[in-house]
Amino acid sequence: MCPYCGVGCMFYLVSDGGRLVGIEPSTTHPVSRGGLCVKGWNAFAFVHHPDRLTTPLVRRNGELKPATWDEALELTVDGLRAVQAKHGTDAIMFASSAKATNEENYLLMKLARAVFGTNNIDHCARLCHSSTVTGLAETFGSGAMTNSISCFDQTDVILVIGSNTTEQHPLIGSRILNAVKNGTRLIVADNRRIRLARHADLHLRHRNGRDVALLNGIMHVIIAEGLEDRKFIATRTENYAALAESVADWTPERSAAATGLDAGDIVSAARMFAGGERGMIVYSMGITQHSHGVDNVRCIASLAMLTGNVGKTGTGVNPLRGQNNVQGGCDMGALPDLFSGYQKVSDSQLREKFARAWGVPSLPSEPGLPLTRAMNAASEGLLQGMFIMGENPMLSDPDQNHARTTLQNLELLVVQDIFLTETALLADIVLPAACYAEKEGTFTNTERRVQRLRKAVEPPGAARADWEIICDLAGQAGYEGMHYSGPSEVMDEIAGLTPIYGGITHDRLDPHGLQWPCPDRDHPGTPLLHVDRFTRGPGHFSPVVHRLPAELPDEQYPMVLTTGRTYFHWHTGSMTRRTHLLDREEPCSFIELHPDDAARLGIRHRDRLLVSSRRGGVQTEARVTDMVIPGVLFMPFHFAEGAANALTNNVLDPESSIPEFKVCAVRVEKLP
Ligand SMILES: Nc1nc2c(c(=O)[nH]1)N[C@H]1C(S)=C(S)[C@@H](COP(=O)(O)OP(=O)(O)OC[C@H]3O[C@@H](n4cnc5c(=O)[nH]c(N)nc54)[C@H](O)[C@@H]3O)O[C@H]1N2
Ligand SMILES: Nc1nc2c(c(=O)[nH]1)N[C@H]1C(S)=C(S)[C@@H](COP(=O)(O)OP(=O)(O)OC[C@H]3O[C@@H](n4cnc5c(=O)[nH]c(N)nc54)[C@H](O)[C@@H]3O)O[C@H]1N2
Ligand code: SF4
Ligand SMILES: [Mo]
Numbered sequence: 001m002c003p004y005c006g007v008g009c010m011f012y013l014v015s016d017g018g019r020l021v022g023i024e025p026s027t028t029h030p031v032s033r034g035g036l037c038v039k040g041w042n043a044f045a046f047v048h049h050p051d052r053l054t055t056p057l058v059r060r061n062g063e064l065k066p067a068t069w070d071e072a073l074e075l076t077v078d079g080l081r082a083v084q085a086k087h088g089t090d091a092i093m094f095a096s097s098a099k100a101t102n103e104e105n106y107l108l109m110k111l112a113r114a115v116f117g118t119n120n121i122d123h124c125a126r127l128c129h130s131s132t133v134t135g136l137a138e139t140f141g142s143g144a145m146t147n148s149i150s151c152f153d154q155t156d157v158i159l160v161i162g163s164n165t166t167e168q169h170p171l172i173g174s175r176i177l178n179a180v181k182n183g184t185r186l187i188v189a190d191n192r193r194i195r196l197a198r199h200a201d202l203h204l205r206h207r208n209g210r211d212v213a214l215l216n217g218i219m220h221v222i223i224a225e226g227l228e229d230r231k232f233i234a235t236r237t238e239n240y241a242a243l244a245e246s247v248a249d250w251t252p253e254r255s256a257a258a259t260g261l262d263a264g265d266i267v268s269a270a271r272m273f274a275g276g277e278r279g280m281i282v283y284s285m286g287i288t289q290h291s292h293g294v295d296n297v298r299c300i301a302s303l304a305m306l307t308g309n310v311g312k313t314g315t316g317v318n319p320l321r322g323q324n325n326v327q328g329g330c331d332m333g334a335l336p337d338l339f340s341g342y343q344k345v346s347d348s349q350l351r352e353k354f355a356r357a358w359g360v361p362s363l364p365s366e367p368g369l370p371l372t373r374a375m376n377a378a379s380e381g382l383l384q385g386m387f388i389m390g391e392n393p394m395l396s397d398p399d400q401n402h403a404r405t406t407l408q409n410l411e412l413l414v415v416q417d418i419f420l421t422e423t424a425l426l427a428d429i430v431l432p433a434a435c436y437a438e439k440e441g442t443f444t445n446t447e448r449r450v451q452r453l454r455k456a457v458e459p460p461g462a463a464r465a466d467w468e469i470i471c472d473l474a475g476q477a478g479y480e481g482m483h484y485s486g487p488s489e490v491m492d493e494i495a496g497l498t499p500i501y502g503g504i505t506h507d508r509l510d511p512h513g514l515q516w517p518c519p520d521r522d523h524p525g526t527p528l529l530h531v532d533r534f535t536r537g538p539g540h541f542s543p544v545v546h547r548l549p550a551e552l553p554d555e556q557y558p559m560v561l562t563t564g565r566t567y568f569h570w571h572t573g574s575m576t577r578r579t580h581l582l583d584r585e586e587p588c589s590f591i592e593l594h595p596d597d598a599a600r601l602g603i604r605h606r607d608r609l610l611v612s613s614r615r616g617g618v619q620t621e622a623r624v625t626d627m628v629i630p631g632v633l634f635m636p637f638h639f640a641e642g643a644a645n646a647l648t649n650n651v652l653d654p655e656s657s658i659p660e661f662k663v664c665a666v667r668v669e670k671l672p
Helices: 069-087 102-115 130-139 148-152 170-181 211-224 230-236 240-247 252-259 263-275 293-307 326-331 348-358 371-379 400-409 466-476 487-497 579-587 596-601
Strands: 013-017 019-025 055-060 062-065 092-095 157-161 185-189 202-204 281-282 316-319 384-390 414-419 427-432 441-444 450-451 561-565 590-593 608-612 617-624 634-638 649-652 664-670
Touching: 055 069, 062 316, 069 092, 069 384, 069 414, 069 427, 069 466, 092 102, 092 427, 102 281, 102 348, 102 466, 102 487, 130 293, 130 316, 148 170, 157 170, 157 263, 170 185, 185 263, 202 263, 211 240, 211 252, 211 293, 211 466, 230 293, 252 263, 263 466, 281 293, 293 316, 293 579, 326 441, 348 487, 400 634, 441 487, 596 664
Parallel strands: 092 384, 157 185, 157 281, 185 202, 281 316, 384 414, 414 427, 561 634, 590 617
Antiparallel strands: 013 019, 055 062, 055 427, 441 450, 561 664, 590 634, 608 617, 608 664
């Protein structure tokens, strides 16, 4: 299984004398079909990197020094307990990992809830698709991708909005390009000239943060021209009248004025999307990472229901999940308000069920803190201990200066990672973990496919699998309910407590996994959600009022910065910047700016720049390109030197608590 993105490609690791030497893609796998992207082909390279953590580290006299596992485990448990004794049970937070397996995510949430008695557990989905989880739970009853990757081969029209699919979900991107070659129509709504845009029938380059205005405009046209699916609306949905009323005054002209588009293009987009017999909507961070991310998702759900595009092959609302196991992290309840399988901690019967199975008298009933709010609580001193497994918030959280002071001021910071990351460097205790090639377990990809991971080589030095470390921590804390022969036994426990995973066992997952919901041992899995009814019953239209991004350009900070990713690197670069072939392609921090802006500011390609926002400043290199529109800059957040998150705004969506990574105001100056 590939350890990078949520597409979930399958490959075999080739080892020689205990060392990985190459990769063979699986030719029979239904998603990857013998293909891989460049990160997949190189996914073995970081495994034996000399920087791998090989021993626990403990801070002594200000410096991280090697320690034994016994010392490190004891200090971790005693430290967490001491913070709880001093500041209260909920003064600690567990950050789980979308790089870890389902079994490991489940165990960390069990550790947080059953052993330490807190619901303060969350993971990077908060920074990613929390808007999806909230928005689709309300409208459909389930936050997962409704359809399957194979559907891209069986559709008439695809709307890609806020997803750079060929770079960020490459094997899905190439499926879309293939479909276009075979006659599928493609609309891209993203102001960057991404590769898909060059193959699109229509490319909408609207201003950042104006998706509600765009989607309301498109829905207005569909209703005004009678292109809506009346039968679907009548039989499958509720609250349609409110939706129709809310978009009644979103004429193409009003939508055009709000988005910076031509009214004619909004009309064309509406006709093209509604005109297809089957239409798919694909979206990702361009939609979710806004202070109105949940509203964006509501509009997308409405557009799909309005056109009857749910519950059939080749249709659906398809949020592409980012990390290889972020779907699994959510499924396993590494979320502050939910147990595994989206079962609410506020439900007393569910709490009793889990408490009985875990052998504890009771479990906490109040939802815990979302990760972003926990960071804010920590900066106010309300939270004093953090256990971070497989995340690197020093580079991935918004407003780096805020993140740094917050992490530095904690009484206790424990980091469990495979490398000494920027976050681990601030830790009091560092626990060395085994990586994907060194352990067993399962990952769940973006189409809800639960797949098996197999151990190919031994971990370096004293590094151990995350699940083993978590079980040892539980034992150290005096809890007797975490002894397992291996991850397969953990999955049996998950299945017993989690209806959507009820029929999943490791044995059943060969060769190509199972898509949840899979309620019992005979169930073949579910490629399509919401077929005859939505998970919540009728699909719910949620009308949305257009809101602007929290920070708009002004005289002092006259340009818009949007942030994201590149093809060759992965997030904070811990793995890809340690992969020679990838780092060679994209070796340093850069910022894209439009030739008109460059000319106006006297900036040339590759000039050194100082970019500043209200939060801080970074030095980076100019990339002059018409990938972006005038007035907008794009910067990836992979690089510790030239970190985009020194600039970003820590404002949160009030409902999903996602930060507004996609819009903030900045100023650019040429460095002498
Ligand atoms: N190579 C690589 N692949 C990855 C990752 C990686 O780090 N590297 N990360 C993975 C993860 S966790 C995730 S979540 C996904 C993310 O995958 P994507 O969401 O596809 O990636 P991003 O680059 O964050 O943003 C996508 C696009 O959103 C557009 N955008 C910005 N603002 C707006 C807006 O207001 N409206 C609209 N409509 N579009 C806007 C940007 O122009 C950009 O092209 O990628 C996954 N895949
Ligand atoms: N400006 C800006 N910031 C963003 C975003 C953006 O678009 N713009 N996107 C946000 C999004 S969508 C996401 S998902 C986050 C990602 O943010 P993070 O999750 O913090 O980023 P990663 O670099 O993927 O961190 C994964 C860590 O896990 C470690 N690791 C790998 N395998 C294992 C393992 O098996 N066990 C353990 N214990 N550790 C392991 C890696 O070394 C790495 O340190 O970033 C967010 N930040
Ligand atoms: S598309 Fe995603 S899962 Fe497939 S090889 Fe590339 S990074 Fe890995
Ligand atoms: Mo993500």
